[in-house]
Amino acid sequence: MKALATVRKILSNDRHATRLLVRALVCASLGSLMLPIPIVVIWKMFTLFHAGETAQSFLGLGGVAFAAIVAYSVLTVGASANAHRAAFGLSTTISTALVEHIGRVPLHWLANISNGELKKRMSHDVNQIENFIAHNLTDLVAAVTLPSVTIPILFFVNWQLALIMLLIIVAASFVQFRAMTAMHKSNLMQEYFSAMGTLHGDAVEYVQGMPDIKIFNRSEESLSRMQVSINRFKEIQTKGRKLTLRPWTIFTTALSMPFAVLAVAGAYLHKYHQLPFEDVILFIVLGVVTFVPFKRLMRFVTFLWRASTGYSSVNQLLAVDVDQVGDRHRSEVLSADLAVNGLNVSYGDKQVLHDISFTAKEGTVTAIVGPSGAGKSTLAAAIAGLERIQGGTVTVGGIPLRDFAPGELSKVMSVVYQKPFVFSGTVRENICLGSESSSDEAMREAAAMVQCDTLINSFPDGYETRIGAGGSVYLSGGQTQRLALARMALRNAPVVLLDEATAFADPESEATIQKGLSNFLSDKTVLVIAHRLPSIARADNILVLDNGRIVESGTHETLMAKGALYSSMWNAYHTARSWMLTTDTASDIPHHNNQGRPEC
């Protein structure tokens, strides 16, 4: 019953898949009804032969057997094809729902789940459901339909041998049922899946961290965490094996016995009770044919568990609250003034932004600076709508950002990060992300503005060159940033947020990029997160963050005249730039003043 409920729940996601699966199950059950026919026909032939019948009647029977074999083959192929189509359709539906949902869940939720765990849920768990629908349900139907036909036939022919067969099936099923119940009570399957999730997560982290691990020669230490996950996984598998080994052995042995048991019992009945020889052969052959699919029931239970655990893990993912979306459009934005009011952001119990308020006027540049860990990136993410805020609002032209319809926010605000994402595809596809309908000319202009066109034209296929994973050209950090800036320029949103967007560029290219950008940005509302202070010295307004609060604001001149945090950061920056890297004395090593900030 529970199995049925699970299957029903899984199928409720896709009506077309349900129809295909019903078709597959009908084919599977009709196919298994065909299977005993040739065997019964051969038995009948033997019987007629002993009764001295003519070859004429054999021909008709042979035709029936042939037709049954053809029907069996066609129906089995039909069952498998429909079940696979249903499975692929369903897994596409579930995967699409997952991808769409993941795109809408808050970034902070994604930051707290490991890549491996997410990958396991989106790929491995979906595969479990797919495999179950593709193979196991048709197996189950065949395993149940076949005995329901063969056992009555055998009872009709000889009830004693049929009873022996039935007893073997009942005994094997009982042992199997006990094993299943024990497994269910032990909660082992849940532990198995959770351990597998951890193992996936640790493996991905291990591979991603490989460069640092190698540089610092920490492979053994880093492996030890993964080793713990591997051992835990092995432990659970061993526990499961111990729990199922005995019943599984009894079950498979019992189901392998019919040949021997029926042969001995048949020989005895043949000798002492005149059971015709052909009846003994019929029992042995039909018995073996009945037991083989029945064995698959064991696999069915295991796969049902996997599919149902995979399904609940997928459902947990789909149940994660998504960000609220509205219905306002870019066309409703009449001014590009950005206003942040009373913004609070926490990570768990830790509040990292406290009551942040400021206004950035259209056509101005606002810079956000502050010591490491002050909250600059968190503020940028919260403004871009990528971080869940606990209080406050962010508006553009008076419209709260959360009121924009999906897809509209990116037309209002462009964000360029220090490490932008390059997906696997052509340079053109990467630049046109979010502006797919742009003309070729507009795309080239955008690329030229950020000094990217000469670079792209030097690639083997120009704008059609494939980049990202598996691409023919590998982009450096600075080149990737320029590509992201071209993407931003093409999108032409009225508000632009640059989070260390030119950090990887060499000084010469940075100056050229800045020059190219300054024209483009002149009518935009620009927000810059910066670590290198000279790059923002000419900003219209500089906000200085410290411990999640705005502690100072103003132009470079007013902040320098104030002689507080900004000016000390500025001085520290310039002192640091004048350092010479030497190996002879310890006097060049920076020490900290009593406020914890580096100074020379």
Ligand SMILES: Nc1ncnc2c1ncn2[C@@H]1O[C@H](COP(=O)(O)OP(=O)(O)OP(=O)(O)O)[C@@H](O)[C@H]1O
């Ligand atoms: N995903 C997160 N989970 C928990 N805490 C976080 C998370 N991201 C950032 N923090 C914490 O929030 C605080 C602000 O971090 P943030 O990255 O915004 O600082 P920052 O000013 O950008 O620092 P930096 O200049 O070094 O990049 C830090 O104390 C950091 O530990």
